[in-house]
Amino acid sequence: MIDHNQEKELKIIASRMRKHIIESVYSAKSGHPGGSLSCTEIIASIYFNLINVDPENPKWEDRDRFVLSKGHCAPALYAALAIKGFFPEEDIKTLRKIDSYLEGHPNMNSVPGVDMSTGSLGQGISAAVGMALGAKVDGKQYRVYALLGDGELQEGQVWEAAMSAAHYRLDNLIAFVDYNGLQIDGKITDVMSPVPIDEKFRAFGWDVKTIDGHDFKQIIATVENRIKETEKADIKKPFAIICETVKGKGISFMEGKAEWHGTAPKEEQKNMAIKEIEDRIKELEGC
């Protein structure tokens, strides 16, 4: 459980991440703000509370792993990695530029702290299964976290991966689903409905919990409780956390709008968004 102060700190980190997301996508003139903003609290929880990593030694063998299976939300991941100290925060503005190491989608060989190159949907979760299996083969204790998009669940490979994770009893694998309900072409339920998501994962042999994906207390307590349960009982199942979120969260004019999936803000929009975030940071620091 996190206390009030920890929660406040995480909220400030989330706001700083949102600022980086907006500024980097604006600077690149392309990218994916909507989904990056919906998964900000999930990624902030992972990097600033849950995961055991060392920015001084990004390839440390016994570290926990994180795979951003929805690789297009790289701006959110880069923001977290930079704030965590894997690389300088000022580099974030070079996103997608010709001389930058910050590719449009994460590249494990160029970005310190990125555990798997992703971008093609459905493949990251399989790679996470491979990492979790590797830990089991070696008898290592590290955990593997993955983050899937809800639209990504339309990829058949996700369910091949889900089947294999349950088959090999990978209780060291925790997958978050960023359930913001929108994809490029509209509502996920209009494009190709993956709901009910929880029942699908359960049918594939996973344990599942649905939470508010913007609530730090819920995100962290859900993972902590799960780890305690698996240490006590012989559960041996992978765990999916369905996070109900809002696409574009934190920027009022982007919230709940599919058109912000892959569109960069114009200068005026960027300035409005940054002001909104900075006001929130002031408010948080004041209380």
Add this chain to the structure above:
Amino acid sequence: MGKKLATRQAYGETLVEIGEDKRIIVLDADLSKSTNTDKFKKVFPERHFNMGIAESNMMSVAAGLATTGKIVFASSFAMFASARALEQIRNSIAYPRLNVKVCASHAGITVGEDGASHQCIEDIAFMRAIPGMIILNPCDDDTTRKAIKAVYEYNGPCYVRLGRLTVDPVYDESVDFEIGKSILIKDGKDVTVIATGIMVQEAVKAEKILQKEGISVRLIDMHTIKPIDKEAIIKASNDTGKIVTCEEHNIIGGLGSAVSEVVCENAPCMVKKVGIKDKFGKSGTPAELMKKYEITADDIVKSVKEICGR
């Protein structure tokens, strides 16, 4: 000298031979008896994982395992490994340069009776187009064992093309095997025959026939399709002025194309391609299919005579 054996069997036996290395993990997609990875499973069951009939997931899982320091061998039939899971090989394995060896059996039309759906004649083309991919296509028992050991020692993504059919050993004595370095089986001055995989055996037969008819053939085993042995190809063009390529693959995108690319840019000469002429296969025995699709020793003889104006 190797035994009379299918290259997939040599693969399975070699996995057992190198299997003491705990970094090795073997994945299969419900075909372990056919690909021969079951041999590894019997000795090292704790490091063999059946991924079920789900090749796409298998390739990305292989990539994830490789990020944890494993040397992963992932096997299925060439059709499903190279084609079904092409994008996973491209994006999960090759793009991050992960240490995965895709060892694909049942390549080409000599799969036989299963028919066209299982006869992969495009895999070399698919794999060749992926940046940085190493592609090996050994012809017999001995060179397959060496190919598997070579990819095991090489750090990075590799594709090894293996066959279903039992084939004769090509070499009387042990030959040196190095990735990217072709083997000169016999020197000659009139024409060069460059063969890969089980077409090397056909080319050896063809050379004997041609020798009797007074045509001196330089015969090369091009076991590595990528990186291709440019030096040997340029030398062949300069020395013999005519090249015939032989592959159990579509003539588009395979060995013949790779050789032509080198020849065109460096030492232009006539290149004739013996291979599947942009057609799907069908059911039949391997021998019947090789005849029907014109990839036998006789077809090589015919092409060599044509290019020599005989």
